[in-house]
Amino acid sequence: MIANRGEIALRVIRTCREMGIKTVAVYSTADKDSLHVKFADEAVCIGKPASADSYLNIPHIMAAAEITNADGIHPGYGFLAENARFAEICGEHNIKFIGPTPDQIRSMGDKMTAKETMIRAGVPVVPGGESLLASLEESKSLAKDVGYPIILKATAGGGGKGMRVVWEEDEMERAYNAAKTEAAASFKNDGLYMEKFVEEPRHIEIQIAGDRYGKICHLSERDCSIQRRHQKLVEESPSPFMTPELRQRMGDAAIKAASAIGYESVGTIEFLVDKHRNFYFMEMNTRIQVEHCVTEEVTNFDLIKEQIKIASGEAISGLNYEPQMYAIECRINAEDPYNDFRPSPGKITNLHQPGGHGIRIDSHVYGGYIIPPYYDSMIAKIIAVARTREEAINTMSRALSEYVIEGVKTTIPFHQQLMKNEDFISGNFNTKFLESFKMV
Amino acid sequence: MINKSNIGEVTIEEKGFKVIIKQKEEPAQNFITGGAPMPVSYAQQQQAPVIQSGAPAGAGEKPKAEATPDNLVTIKSPMIGTFYRSASPGKPQFVQVGDEVTPGKVVCIIEAMKLFNEIESEVKGRIVKVLVEDASPVEYDQPLFLVEP
Numbered sequence: 001m002i003a004n005r006g007e008i009a010l011r012v013i014r015t016c017r018e019m020g021i022k023t024v025a026v027y028s029t030a031d032k033d034s035l036h037v038k039f040a041d042e043a044v045c046i047g048k049p050a051s052a053d054s055y056l057n058i059p060h061i062m063a064a065a066e067i068t069n070a071d072g073i074h075p076g077y078g079f080l081a082e083n084a085r086f087a088e089i090c091g092e093h094n095i096k097f098i099g100p101t102p103d104q105i106r107s108m109g110d111k112m113t114a115k116e117t118m119i120r121a122g123v124p125v126v127p128g129g130e131s132l133l134a135s136l137e138e139s140k141s142l143a144k145d146v147g148y149p150i151i152l153k154a155t156a157g158g159g160g161k162g163m164r165v166v167w168e169e170d171e172m173e174r175a176y177n178a179a180k181t182e183a184a185a186s187f188k189n190d191g192l193y194m195e196k197f198v199e200e201p202r203h204i205e206i207q208i209a210g211d212r213y214g215k216i217c218h219l220s221e222r223d224c225s226i227q228r229r230h231q232k233l234v235e236e237s238p239s240p241f242m243t244p245e246l247r248q249r250m251g252d253a254a255i256k257a258a259s260a261i262g263y264e265s266v267g268t269i270e271f272l273v274d275k276h277r278n279f280y281f282m283e284m285n286t287r288i289q290v291e292h293c294v295t296e297e298v299t300n301f302d303l304i305k306e307q308i309k310i311a312s313g314e315a316i317s318g319l320n321y322e323p324q325m326y327a328i329e330c331r332i333n334a335e336d337p338y339n340d341f342r343p344s345p346g347k348i349t350n351l352h353q354p355g356g357h358g359i360r361i362d363s364h365v366y367g368g369y370i371i372p373p374y375y376d377s378m379i380a381k382i383i384a385v386a387r388t389r390e391e392a393i394n395t396m397s398r399a400l401s402e403y404v405i406e407g408v409k410t411t412i413p414f415h416q417q418l419m420k421n422e423d424f425i426s427g428n429f430n431t432k433f434l435e436s437f438k439m440v
Numbered sequence: 441m442i443n444k445s446n447i448g449e450v451t452i453e454e455k456g457f458k459v460i461i462k463q464k465e466e467p468a469q470n471f472i473t474g475g476a477p478m479p480v481s482y483a484q485q486q487q488a489p490v491i492q493s494g495a496p497a498g499a500g501e502k503p504k505a506e507a508t509p510d511n512l513v514t515i516k517s518p519m520i521g522t523f524y525r526s527a528s529p530g531k532p533q534f535v536q537v538g539d540e541v542t543p544g545k546v547v548c549i550i551e552a553m554k555l556f557n558e559i560e561s562e563v564k565g566r567i568v569k570v571l572v573e574d575a576s577p578v579e580y581d582q583p584l585f586l587v588e589p
Contacts (some may be wrong), residue, residue, distance in 0.1 A: 067522060
């Protein structure tokens with residue numbers, strides 16, 4: 001059973017078909033015409049459109065697993081993928097959760113605990129406090145030690161919420177209170193910790209995989225610095241900022257991080273890299289990620305297949321893998337890039353997908369499909385693969401010019417302009433890049 | 441927004457200037473299905489047939505829901521589980537075709553994870569048809585009974 005929807009549900013179903021594994025799709029009433037429902041061997045409607053009534057509803061999902069006799073559940077990404085309690089419940093029902101153990105999810109889910117674990121494991125972390133901030137006064141004195149600028153972060157956080165950058169002491173009180181309030185509202189947990197704010201960092205993450213016998217390996221990096229409000233829009237491998245020496249140091253650190261918790265399954269360690277190529281552990285994602293396709297194309301592995309193999313008890317080779325090609329992924333969202341990326345759900349009246357050498361498209365939409373307004377806005381991932389970065393950008397540009405999606409607004413024009421941007425082409429960008437990028 | 445591929449008529453006048461662009465009329469006959477013209481509004485659209493706009497066929501066909509005659513009301517499943525017509529094997533069925541039901545009357549049990557949930561009717565009327573077999577799995581919103589109010 002795939003406890004998810006959209007393109008990732010389709011992705012998992014495809015690999016299951018190749019492996020001869022029968023599939024069950026679950027769907028809310030809003031998704032009854034969705035492609036993953038049509039592709040699966042069986043499908044069960046699990047509730048009303050709102051995620052809380054369907055894709056986040058553990059009793060409904062478990063009931064569906066029960067009536068279809070599911071042997072395993074793949075949680076995809078988002079939704080329940082990093083919900084330790086859900087992983088536990090699967091175990092209690094003798095259904096294999098395709099992912100890490102509940103404890104592993106827990107130890108990396110709380111950002112403060114994850115950081116402490118990394119410090120003990122000898123993985124470089126962003127300098128900062130070692131525990132949750134007890135008071136405004138403590139924040140001020142700690143910030144003096146760490147050195148401004150600092151960033152306040154929610155320990156239960158994600159998606160950029162509950163974060164405030166503070167450049168000098170005068171700003172601390174307002175930032176502290178605002179971050180606490182936002183954290184409480186978003187995560188029901190107002191715990192904050194502090195880190196040195198790494199200026200103009202690159203976001204470079206390392207894909208890892210671990211089996212249940214203790215072996216961990218890495219599949220090199222993805223550069224995900226092109227982000228808007230902490231949401232990734234473009235990812236690529238290898239990173240234009242990488243050197244063989246840095247890859248080895250980061251790869252080793254990623255393996256150390258995963259080994260520290262005896263990690264089993266595929267996962268990603270996210271690092272911030274400053275302009276001197278110092279890198280710092282940011283967080284670990286204990287699931288398959290949206291951008292896993294980039295690594296698949298440059299290392300030639302089916303990561304969903306590897307994930308399922310690991311879950312069924314197979315051992316990994318223990319070898320590390322480096323990129324053999326260049327791949328760039330553009331996330332196509334149903335958003336209007338000319339109007340502050342406002343979401344644009346609705347009916348796709350016309351669809352034509354590009355093709356040709358070096359193009360891969362992972363998408364759940366089709367001509368006539370109605371994009372529901374209840375879920376995230378990503379409708380397709382387009383990946384260009386080539387022997388050089390320049391050729392990959394060229395292939396992506398060519399493919400984007402063929403991509404027709406009518407009836408809704410999409411971010412295709414944004415990606416087209418990005419592929420022609422000088423700084424992007426020269427690899428000269430960091431996570432602040434999009435703040436000054438203007439649509440023409 | 442005018443559908444770019446569907447412009448049927450363009451009128452341009454001069455002097456005062458006047459431009460009229462009209463969309464092509466919807467074809468009276470849909471040549472793919474060969475039957476009645478496809479309804480335009482989404483609300484009326486049937487489950488899209490596989491040969492229409494490109495939704496590819498899946499591994500197996502899903503059974504299509506029967507169209508409900510206009511006067512009948514459907515009791516739908518509020519949960520996922522196994523549908524039972526009686527409290528336990530051997531006990532009498534809660535309702536049969538022809539029985540009268542009122543709001544609150546238990547019509548069936550749906551069991552999930554060893555919990556047995558009594559499902560009550562929300563409508564008043566007479567059971568016309570039982571749509572699901574005893575001890576078969578049901579999903580959310582699945583039609584269970586047809587009731588004539």
